[in-house]
Amino acid sequence: MLNSVPQPSTPVRLASASGRGLLFAAVLASGMVFLDTTVVNVALPHIGRGLDANVSGLQWTVDGYLLTLAAFVLLGGALGDRYGRRRIFLIGVVWFTSASVLCGVAQNIEWLIAARFLQGVGGALLTPGSLALIQASFHPDDRGRAIGAWSGFSGVSTALGPLLGGWLIDALSWRWIFLINVPLAVVVVFAALHWAPESRATGATDQAGAGTGGAGIGGTAVAGAGNIGTRFDITGALLGALGLAGITFALIEAAQRSGTASILAPVAGAVGVVAAIAFVLLERRKGNAAMLPPKLFRSRLFSVLNIYTVVVYASLGGFSFFLSVHLQNVAGFSALKTGLANLPMTGLLLLGSPRAGALAARIGPRLPLAVGPVIAAGGVLLLRGIGPHASFWADVVPGVFLFGLGLTLVVAPLTTSVLAAVEDQFAGVASGFNNAASRAGGVLAVAALPLLVGLSGAAYRMPAELAQAFRSAMLWCAGLLIVGALLAAFFIHRPERAPQGAQR
The missing domain is CATH 1.20.1250.20 (MFS general substrate transporter like domains)
Incomplete structure (x- = not known):
């Protein structure tokens, strides 16, 4: 089903029905990620009361999502380049939405935190994919306007997210800030299957990408259109994630006064530092084949x-x-x-x-x-x-x-x-x-x-x-x-x- 739309022989034009549908799918999908980046802060007091969470539970509710999103966004772009940008985009949408449902029905804070980690992975798959589809599919004459529209509408979703989330929390429940993603995802999948052509990187020529992104309070530029097709570096991605996770765990747990936390925090911190050092050494050894080429830091x-x-x-x-x-x-x-x-x-x-x-x-x-x-x-x-x-x-x-x-x-x-x-x-x-x-x-x-x-x-x-x-x-x-x-x-x-x- 994911391959039902063949790669077109001519680029998509923005004024066409397929162009508008493709842009709509990309904007709505990235909007879901930006919304869940900002709106959860508004819900934290309600989540804390509803699930009887302490401060560390609220910290992990925010950081679990951001951590996996940050750690795997480069890998998400690489997967799209290799296996098909639309394919990985759709997998990301389904993954993100499934994790959102798990968040919405969470019965305790540990459940919610685990689901937020999974949600971040889905976001890392679909976020670069949304821009990758625009960069790879539109005619060069329309690409700049399409990317500008993507940036603008993504900014609108970031601005309206806390308002929509606040209304849902007061009128219904904090759970609806996650469950609202289900109908949005159905629309995204329908639009992408009907109007988004499939594309893959064909070699080094695909490594120069869009390199642009939307401005919003959730982050800076969103990863460009894959742009790293030959750098399929899952070991580097895992080491980077482990490094950031270990240091984060140490900082959060250090504030707890239990005996277990006092033991685990320094161990996690040490693991995080070792993983971060291993990541740097691995990327240096791989050179230009690395996910993050050391040449950049020259x-x-x-x-x-x-x-x-x-x-x-x-x-x-x-x-x-x-x-x-x-x-x-x-x-x-x-x-x-x-x-x-x-x-x-x-x-x-x-x-x-x-x-x-x-x-x-x-x-x-x-x-x-x-x-x-x-x-x-x-x-x-x-x-x-x-x-x-x-x-x-x-x-x-x-x-x-x-x-x-x-x-x-x-x-x-x-x-x-x-x-x-x-x-x-x-x-x-x-x-x-x-x-x-x-x-x-x-x-x-x-x-x-x-x-x-x-x-x-x-x-x-x-x-x-x-x-x-x-x-x-x-x-x-x-x-x-x-x-x-x-x-x-x-x-x-x-x-x-x-x-x-x-x-x-």
Whole structure:
């Protein structure tokens, strides 16, 4: 059934019925992933009460999904290149939706966490596939408009996700933020089977990919159109996942006071560090055949930009985790009102990112990437004052607006700079790695911040303890943003593209 549509002899045109259907399937599928990246933060207090979860359970609910999504997104692109982009895309949609159902019917927090890990794997299969289908299928004259539409509509889904999720939580249950994916997936599968042609990488010529992505609060550029067809490196992917998982487990469990946790945390941390070192050694040994070619890091700019990405998106991940819980458990906001609080930030990103990208093209990325985090840090510090019975307009909106304004200056210039820092043939893998770096930053922040601010057990349900932890966490988030600003000011410059095929 997955092969029912033959590969066309002519590219798809955007104005045709098949072009519109293909774009619709890609946008709706990626929208499901972006929605589940953002909306779960709004649901955390309700999940905690419904499943009697402690802080570590909420951390794993967020990090389990982001961890597997970050670890396997490059592998998902490679699988599509080798076995068929539409095939892997559809497998990803079905996998993601099946895991969503498991999330929606979870009977305890352990069940939900396991399902979130599986959901992230499905997201890693379908996310690069959604853009890969556009890049590989559309006529070159229409490809730019199709990718732009994909980015724009994906941004809309990111913006509306917390609102839709908040409404579902208040009107029905937190379980419906996962179950809503079922009817959406049915539409995606129908559209993809009818209008998406199959395609595969035919060799090195397919390794130069789209290398673009949607701006949203869930991450930076989404991995390009596979773009790594010959780099089928499952060992590297597993080692990378194990490294990130081990370090994350150590940080989360270190905050627990049980004897078992005190033993497991250092062991997991050691395993994670060893796996991360093994990943680096393996990729260096494989050279250009690796999933993540070491040649990329000969560009100091590329390396610095990805460190910058981890730092800035760590702040975003920690900010989003704490703010959603704090607004509901301390300020007394409903889930819908908490979702509405995200709207200024996502609206600014959606409307302002193209202008920020144009500004960076004129003056270079250094100033936007340095000033943006400073503005965002100002917003974070304003939000430290939110307390019981806070005013939505006076206490929340100004800080969220400043935070969103700062991020708007960051997202598009960062994406453009990352892609410009490498040769065209590595655009896809560079985009995918930067996306993984942004998610890894969020994973590590959600794991580390509760430990750093002393929030554990059921303390998130106690307004006084949560308020104190929130104020400390916002200081950490602001500090991370200032570190990002300093990195940009001293180490980031206008990228100079190397000639195609040049050696670095």
